[in-house]
Amino acid sequence: MIHGSFGENGQLFFAIELITDYGLNLPVDSMLDTGFTGFLAINQQDIESLGWSYIGRDTLRTAQGETLFKIYLGKLILNEQEYEIPVYAGNEITEVLLGSEWLKILPLLVNYEAGILTLG
Numbered sequence: 001m002i003h004g005s006f007g008e009n010g011q012l013f014f015a016i017e018l019i020t021d022y023g024l025n026l027p028v029d030s031m032l033d034t035g036f037t038g039f040l041a042i043n044q045q046d047i048e049s050l051g052w053s054y055i056g057r058d059t060l061r062t063a064q065g066e067t068l069f070k071i072y073l074g075k076l077i078l079n080e081q082e083y084e085i086p087v088y089a090g091n092e093i094t095e096v097l098l099g100s101e102w103l104k105i106l107p108l109l110v111n112y113e114a115g116i117l118t119l120g
Helices: 044-048 100-104
Strands: 002-006 012-019 025-033 040-043 053-062 065-078 081-090 096-099 108-111 116-119
Touching (some): 040 065, 044 065
Antiparallel strands (some): 053 065, 108 116
């Protein structure tokens, strides 16, 4: 189980580790975005430094309309477990985003009043 934190405006943040193709684990804060239907989204500029393999393109509906994203095969550690997942990259992404696909395999518990936020 991974414990998260609440942002100033009610955002849900979780610490994860991105694993580069060079074997480095980079800790980052990620925001859970239930409107994003993939596993992970990251800025294109940031993804280039990770050395992940490009696997294709896909169009997703976003708040700005349909957007074309590059997709990479990435690795991360979440809840002390390593995952190899498709990662969406775009120039307009300002946060590392965890998507709703995680909610299909990991339970989410949120209680703002009690300050409880867990995933897994």
